[in-house]
Amino acid sequence: MTASTDLSFTILGTGALGGFYGARLQAAGATVRFIARSDAATIARDGLRVDSPLGDLHLDPVEVYRDSDPIPPSDVVCVALKTIQNHRLPTLLRPLVRPGTIILNLQNGLTMEDELAAAFPEARVVAGMCYLCSNKVGPGHIVHLDYGTVSFAPFDEGDRACIEPLMRAFSAAGVEVESLPDLHQARWRKLAWNIPFNGLSVLLDADTDRIIADPDARRLAARLMTEVARGAEACGHPFAPDFPERLMRFTERMRPYAPSMRLDYLDKRPLELEYMYRRPLREAERHGAQLPVIAAIADALAFRDRHNRTVG
Amino acid sequence: MTASTDLSFTILGTGALGGFYGARLQAAGATVRFIARSDAATIARDGLRVDSPLGDLHLDPVEVYRDSDPIPPSDVVCVALKTIQNHRLPTLLRPLVRPGTIILNLQNGLTMEDELAAAFPEARVVAGMCYLCSNKVGPGHIVHLDYGTVSFAPFDEGDRACIEPLMRAFSAAGVEVESLPDLHQARWRKLAWNIPFNGLSVLLDADTDRIIADPDARRLAARLMTEVARGAEACGHPFAPDFPERLMRFTERMRPYAPSMRLDYLDKRPLELEYMYRRPLREAERHGAQLPVIAAIADALAFRDRHNRTVG
The missing domain is CATH 1.10.1040.10 (N-(1-d-carboxylethyl)-l-norvaline Dehydrogenase; domain 2)
Known part of the structure; x- marks a missing residue:
């Protein structure tokens, strides 16, 4: 199973959601770059902890950045910020997106993929709907309670081909995955x-x-x-x-x-x-x-x- | 102004509402009988206090009854219980109502007059809608904050004549009154x-x-x-x-x-x-x-x- 290392990931927002999936991807061998704000220093010093019924993880070292750092490009940028931060997204994403970059939106809510596709026509926008019960209990410390399935759907049907390697990567990380025919x-x-x-x-x-x-x-x-x-x-x-x-x-x-x-x-x-x-x-x-x-x-x-x- | 003493009143429920209007009626010279539950002993001993921008009242003695007492009949029975007590109303009202008794319903809500008229066809049912800001702050102690207008409307248009003496009595007690054409x-x-x-x-x-x-x-x-x-x-x-x-x-x-x-x-x-x-x-x-x-x-x-x- 080397499939999981085919793609590199930048996790934009290292909270209950981004921290959980990012940690599992890294533990499965993928290159993962975490962007955090207030927790960056703690994560850089102490690593990232995810307590989970799937097995506890303590990743150290972790490649962690504050949003002002220059960041090496990744194949996939996972949008895992709280939506109240979405006004910051265009600025945050701009340096992370090149032609063909997959923007995987893990947020809840409606219409964000439309906005991302409009703002980044050179990217491939994919929704990853997370059925996850997890909480951040402290800086760099996430408690996973239950579930975790990610349902993938491309914003543009022409980008459906990129779902397959995404699903392989998450699946190799022990995450249940499915692909859905209709994003909306x-x-x-x-x-x-x-x-x-x-x-x-x-x-x-x-x-x-x-x-x-x-x-x-x-x-x-x-x-x-x-x-x-x-x-x-x-x-x-x-x-x-x-x-x-x-x-x-x-x-x-x-x-x-x-x-x-x-x-x-x-x-x-x-x-x-x-x-x-x-x-x-x-x-x-x-x-x-x-x-x-x-x-x-x-x-x-x-x-x-x-x-x-x-x-x- | 002897008009206020033409009618006698039983106040069924001596709380923020019944206590306020009953006290004002008694202070204006009307015969008023109060029915209280938990507060009866305190009111019998210490009287009834109403603090109000209209002038503070401290009535002592007060004719107060627990609902099990035999009570002399009054011309008007004012229903001022909380509506959560309404299942008790038929039993409580039965000994208080004779042919021609005015049941003045001061409660909030809908459809109570219909029920009263059906249960007591011998009575005259009148709605008294209270626009009153008052709170009971302790046993037998009411604080009137503002307002207090009572809007009268008979359930049966044939009983409209009894509105007039009711309005005189409340008005003599310093309460603003109006009569309304349509109860519902x-x-x-x-x-x-x-x-x-x-x-x-x-x-x-x-x-x-x-x-x-x-x-x-x-x-x-x-x-x-x-x-x-x-x-x-x-x-x-x-x-x-x-x-x-x-x-x-x-x-x-x-x-x-x-x-x-x-x-x-x-x-x-x-x-x-x-x-x-x-x-x-x-x-x-x-x-x-x-x-x-x-x-x-x-x-x-x-x-x-x-x-x-x-x-x-």
Whole structure:
């Protein structure tokens, strides 16, 4: 299995997501360059730790950069920043992208691939949708709880050929992979989980298990999921009729989990509202669909977010 | 001004609402009988205190009863219990109601007058909608913050004549009064304030001033108010087109206020969800109107309520 070393990777954002996948790729033999901000010094000194049911990793040394450093070019740039940093992306990506570079977007949310493809026409933009439960618990220290599948889909169907070596690399790193036929539908399907459970975990101050076990909270999650399905359909990417119910049952079987938005809220970090709520609302509205409950939840989250970071 | 003594009153529920109006009626010379539960002994011993910008009152002695006592009959029975106690109402009211007794319902919510009129056909049911900012701060101790207007409307138009002496009695007690032509429209108009501001004060952990000053929370309040207007219209009681905006501007000018639901929540008391949310949703649905944001907020409140009273 030398396949994993065929590609080199730059991980833009060494958090719960980028740190996890980057560490696994490096442990499997790939060349991996990590970009971190506040954690760069700690990672350079102490390495990168990933505790995981798949086996704990402690990588040292780690090739780590602050975003101002000159960085050797990699075949793949994994976008793993929080979406609240997306205004910085064009500047951050510019020196990392050459003709043919694969920009693998691991973020949640909607429409980011469109923006990346428009800004970097010389690159090949691929979505990597991560079904990962992991948390950053300290600088350079990530705890992987469960799951981790990455679903790959190219933004441009003409770039589908590059999915294959990506999947080989992640697979060699012990990550479950799949390729999906329709990027936009896959993005909407991911929102069908993220929109209910990220938002409600903040507004109800509860992990997924308490939400799913309570009849009222579960009904509210289902209301949100139904509106996501309506948005997906309006945008031309309808779900299979039983998809929401299957997703609900899947969540029922998950171990108790604090979604990333809940951790952001508890740590008084800004919430990823723009790409996870506002963009889907905007896209649905462009296609004539009103999603009033999602809009209401987004308003409530925006209020909570603002006061969380200014009060106390 | 002897008008205020023409009618005798039994106040069923001596809290922030019943205690305030009952005390003012008694201070103005009316015979008032108070029914209290946990506070009865304190009120019997120390009297009833109402601090108010209209002038502080300390009434002692007070004619106070526990609900099990035999009570002399009054002309008017004021229903001022929390709606979460409404299952007890038929039993509590039965010994208080004779032919011609006025049942004055001071509660918030929808459909209670219908139930009272059905249960007590021998009585005259009148709604008294209270625009009152007051809080109970301790046993037999009420703090009146602002406002206090009571809007009267008979359930049965044939009983309109009894509004006049009621209004005289309240007016003599220094309470602003008005009579309204349409009970159901008035109830819906009151919900237009209660549904947004009671619920959001709990879900956003904020008083009215912070809700109204924040662009996202204000937009969410407006979304809820718009749905109340849609419910009112579906049920045949449409608002004037500018009513929601006027109500919003009124709230802007109010002094900062913690709605009763917020106080209930902070004190871990059950929330008045049935009559303030579930009944209006049910009535709107009966008339073909879906109010998805109100339904979502009601679900979130039900979850919050349940966990508020079982956790910690």
